[in-house]
Amino acid sequence: MKRKFLNIMLVLLITVACATPVSAQNIYFTDPVQAINATVEGSQDIVKQPKGNVISTGILEISNPGGGEIGVYMQTLSHIEIDETVFGVYLDRWIESEERWANVANYKFTYNKENSPDEDLTTKAISFNIVGQPVDCYYRLRGVHMVISGGEREMLSSRTDGILITK
Numbered sequence: 001m002k003r004k005f006l007n008i009m010l011v012l013l014i015t016v017a018c019a020t021p022v023s024a025q026n027i028y029f030t031d032p033v034q035a036i037n038a039t040v041e042g043s044q045d046i047v048k049q050p051k052g053n054v055i056s057t058g059i060l061e062i063s064n065p066g067g068g069e070i071g072v073y074m075q076t077l078s079h080i081e082i083d084e085t086v087f088g089v090y091l092d093r094w095i096e097s098e099e100r101w102a103n104v105a106n107y108k109f110t111y112n113k114e115n116s117p118d119e120d121l122t123t124k125a126i127s128f129n130i131v132g133q134p135v136d137c138y139y140r141l142r143g144v145h146m147v148i149s150g151g152e153r154e155m156l157s158s159r160t161d162g163i164l165i166t167k
Helices: 002-019
Strands: 042-048 055-066 069-078 084-095 100-112 125-130 137-149 152-159 162-165
Touching: 042 162, 055 137, 055 152, 055 162, 069 084, 069 137
Parallel strands: none
Antiparallel strands: 042 055, 055 069, 069 125, 084 100, 084 137, 137 152, 137 162
């Protein structure tokens, strides 16, 4: 009787163990609602490509360096040597009366081996300041990271939270 009870318990344990789902990788999704925080001096978005063949990581950062300027930093990291990197940066301003983001400017930068033969395009980064936008407004950045390697194109998008730009 004792042996039969142990066999039944062993069968139940194996059944439960086989029925339990196994997850090899956790994927976390961020909330699509963007936060607005007046005390934040900068916002950074780091996106890791889950199954990218070429792009490893995309980094986009907005900052308030002062003087009404908007600081932008964008970087694309690749697994392999690439032929061309394209950065697309979109500046959005929060329209309080309509409770929505509106695109107010966009910038495109292209780097390739022909124009930049000495640069390492696998870790290419850009940094610049935007001037001439109204102050005391909330701004965020949206970015498109695109790379081309051997005719294969891959893209990744990123987006920062909104921050208050002051003088």
